Amino acid sequence: MEHKNLIAAIYLKNGMAVSGFDGGACIWNVEQLVRHYNDSGIDKLLIFDLSEGDEEHERNIHTIKDLSRKIEIPICAGGNINRLEDIKKLLYAGCKRVMLNGSKPVTVELAQEGCQRFGREKLAVTLENVDILFKHREIMEENVSEIVVLSEKLADTVGNVTDLPCVVAQNQLDVERWAGLLKKNQVRGIFGDCLNAPDTDVMGIKHQLAGEGIETKKLVSSLDFDAFKLNGDGLIPVIVQDYQTLEVLMLAYMDREAFENTLTTGKMTYYSRSRKKQWLKGGTSGHFQYVKSLTLDCDNDTILAKVSQVGAACHTGAPSCFFQELVKKEYTEKNPLKVLESVYGVIADRKVRPREGSYTNYLFEKGIDKILKKVGEEATEIVIAAKNPDAEEIKYEISDFLYHIMVLMVEKGVTWEDIAQELAQR
Numbered sequence: 001m002e003h004k005n006l007i008a009a010i011y012l013k014n015g016m017a018v019s020g021f022d023g024g025a026c027i028w029n030v031e032q033l034v035r036h037y038n039d040s041g042i043d044k045l046l047i048f049d050l051s052e053g054d055e056e057h058e059r060n061i062h063t064i065k066d067l068s069r070k071i072e073i074p075i076c077a078g079g080n081i082n083r084l085e086d087i088k089k090l091l092y093a094g095c096k097r098v099m100l101n102g103s104k105p106v107t108v109e110l111a112q113e114g115c116q117r118f119g120r121e122k123l124a125v126t127l128e129n130v131d132i133l134f135k136h137r138e139i140m141e142e143n144v145s146e147i148v149v150l151s152e153k154l155a156d157t158v159g160n161v162t163d164l165p166c167v168v169a170q171n172q173l174d175v176e177r178w179a180g181l182l183k184k185n186q187v188r189g190i191f192g193d194c195l196n197a198p199d200t201d202v203m204g205i206k207h208q209l210a211g212e213g214i215e216t217k218k219l220v221s222s223l224d225f226d227a228f229k230l231n232g233d234g235l236i237p238v239i240v241q242d243y244q245t246l247e248v249l250m251l252a253y254m255d256r257e258a259f260e261n262t263l264t265t266g267k268m269t270y271y272s273r274s275r276k277k278q279w280l281k282g283g284t285s286g287h288f289q290y291v292k293s294l295t296l297d298c299d300n301d302t303i304l305a306k307v308s309q310v311g312a313a314c315h316t317g318a319p320s321c322f323f324q325e326l327v328k329k330e331y332t333e334k335n336p337l338k339v340l341e342s343v344y345g346v347i348a349d350r351k352v353r354p355r356e357g358s359y360t361n362y363l364f365e366k367g368i369d370k371i372l373k374k375v376g377e378e379a380t381e382i383v384i385a386a387k388n389p390d391a392e393e394i395k396y397e398i399s400d401f402l403y404h405i406m407v408l409m410v411e412k413g414v415t416w417e418d419i420a421q422e423l424a425q426r
Contacts, residue, residue, distance in 0.1 A: 003217050004182045005043040005189030006205060007167055008196050010034070012079075013050045015063040020193075021048065028198065030063065031070065038071035039290035039308045041202035041266050043217055045071070046099070046148065046167075046191055049079030061089050068094025069421035076124060076148075082106060087114045091122060099124045099148055102132040108139055115143035124148055133161045140164065146188070159186050167191055175205065179212035203266040219263040219291060225256045229301040235271055236303055240313070243292040243306035249313035250321040252281075254303070266291050268307055287311035340416055343403065348410045363407050371411055374404045 010033065011018050017030040037045055047064055051057040057080045068075050077090050078099025087110070090098045098114070100107045102125045114123050124146040125132070133140060140162070147166035149158055155168040163186060170178060171192040181187050194200055206216040228236045235253040242249055252270040254262070258278055261269040265280075268289035272279040282288030289307040296303055314321040333339055350360040363371050378401040385394040409415070 002188075003043075003215055004187070004209070005167065006041070006195055006202055006216065007044045007046055007189045007191035008037045008042045009046040009048065009191050010196075011048045011050055012060045012063060014056055015059045018050070021050065031067065033198065034067045034071050035308075036198050038073050039266075039288075039310075040198075040200075041206060041218070042073060042195070044167075044189065045073055045075045047075055047077040047079075047095075048099075049077065051080045057086075061093055064090065064095065065093035069418075069424075076146075078124070078126060078148075081110065084110065084113050084117060087118065087123075091118060097122055097124050097146065099126050100144070101125075102127045103129075107132065108136050111140065111143040121145045126150055127154060127158065130154065130158065130161055133158070137162055148191075152192075155181060159184060170194075173200075173205070175208045175212060179209055179214050182209070182214045201265075203264065207264060219266060219294075221259075221263060221294070223296065223300075225259050227300060228296070228303075229299060231301075233273065235273070236301065238268075238270065238303045238305050240268065240289065240305045240307055242309055244308075246306075247320055248322055249289075249307070249309060249319070252279075262291060262294075268305060282310060285311065285315075287313070289313070337416070337420075340402070340406075344406050344410065344416055347403075347406050351410055360407060363404075364411065368411060371404065371408050375401070375408055378404050 010030065011020055012030070015030070017028055017033050018024050034045065047067075049057065049060040049064075051060050060079075064075065064077050074096040075094060076097040076099055077093075077095045078101065081087060081090075081098065081100055082104075087098045087100075100110055100114070100123060107125065111123060111125065120143055123144040125140060125144045126148045127133070128150050141164055144164070147158060147162070147164050149155055149166050149168040152169050152171065155170070158166055158168075165186055165188050167189040168181060168187060169192050170181070170190050171194060173194040178190050182190065195202065203218060206218045209216055210218065230236055231253075233253075235255055236259075238252050238254055240249045240252065241247065252268075253273060254269070255271040258269045258271045261278065261280075268281045268291060270279045270281060271277070280288075288310045289305075290310070291305065292308060293306045294303055295306075309319075312319055314323070333342065347360055350358055351364050354361040354364075363374065378397065381397045382394065382401055385397040388394070409419075
């Protein structure tokens with residue numbers, strides 16, 4: 001059965017999230033908002049650009065590009081799209097699909113041009129009424145892949161006009177009503193004000209929908225708790241890692257109830273051995289841990305949880321509970337990312353705290369033109385070294401090139417995280 005989607009919508013005004021199409025007051029930090037949606041069970045994000053001029057339009061596109069690098073759920077964006085170039089900019093910003101405004105006369109032509117250039121799957125159309133479908137149904141069906149139904153009143157009628165898949169606005173939470181809509185093959189998902197609210201229990205709604213026979217993307221374990229080997233207290237230990245950095249955050253324990261609550265809510269829930277009761281991590285502090293994956297070890301007696309950590313994992317306020325160094329033997333770090341981050345950190349430190357005789361400080365003092373000259377020279381050295389059958393030479397030249405690239409990155413304020421996010425998006 002096809003998974004149905006619960007969708008959040010963001011309305012952008014001057015790069016900030018506002019309360020709706022009317023462009024009301026800013027409601028929350030937009031980056032925090034999308035990270036919350038990304039973690040809380042939302043399956044897809046609609047972003048509506050409310051800009052009225054080119055300058056604000058460009059600012060909003062820049063915001064969308066930045067947001068798309070920070071989350072895994074797909075983004076579908078639209079608003080102020082008047083030419084093919086606007087479609088291209090949104091797709092290049094990381095959007096999976098671009099929404100054309102069904103109320104604009106230019107949309108018919110844009111749908112045809114956009115489909116020819118980027119493909120039908122990259123285009124959707126928003127509807128406040130069905131005029132464009134009555135007048136240009138065949139063109140729309142040939143050139144767009146989805147309808148975003150903005151009016152609740154149209155939810156039951158669009159299907160009488162076209163077979164195009166759609167997502168429909170439903171501002172009031174009514175699981176029975178939603179289930180009726182989602183049972184239609186044509187309806188892919190629901191969006192609306194109640195799903196936009198940060199305090200909405202999205203995972204809870206998914207489980208209610210499951211009771212109505214609607215399949216959504218929720219957490220389901222491949223093994224029952226009975227398959228786990230528990231310790232003498234009837235618990236299984238859980239090692240918790242940050243899902244992006246892989247830093248070990250903490251160790252805790254689960255009983256059956258905690259494990260099942262974790263799957264139901266999508267938030268890490270443990271059994272407190274000292275308090276002898278369930279413990280929702282972040283329930284008091286707000287420092288929730290959103291589940292990204294749960295993996296069982298070879299002996300079935302330990303769970304590895306990869307999570308998105310809000311705030312600090314440790315009750316002391318430290319990012320990780322493991323910060324008290326007992327013994328340390330010097331060793332050479334071989335993890336590529338850690339090596340690159342370490343060298344980058346040294347270069348960044350030289351820029352802030354110059355050291356006499358430092359070649360890195362010499363480059364910063366000479367400025368961007370000197371840095372770029374060296375980057376070009378080192379790139380040429382790689383080309384020359386690549387013609388040499390000895391692999392050692394090219395290793396040396398690539399290392400030189402990466403060092404100078406990192407000097408350039410520090411100079412321009414670009415981090416390895418920025419680069420990793422850009423590559424992951426591609």
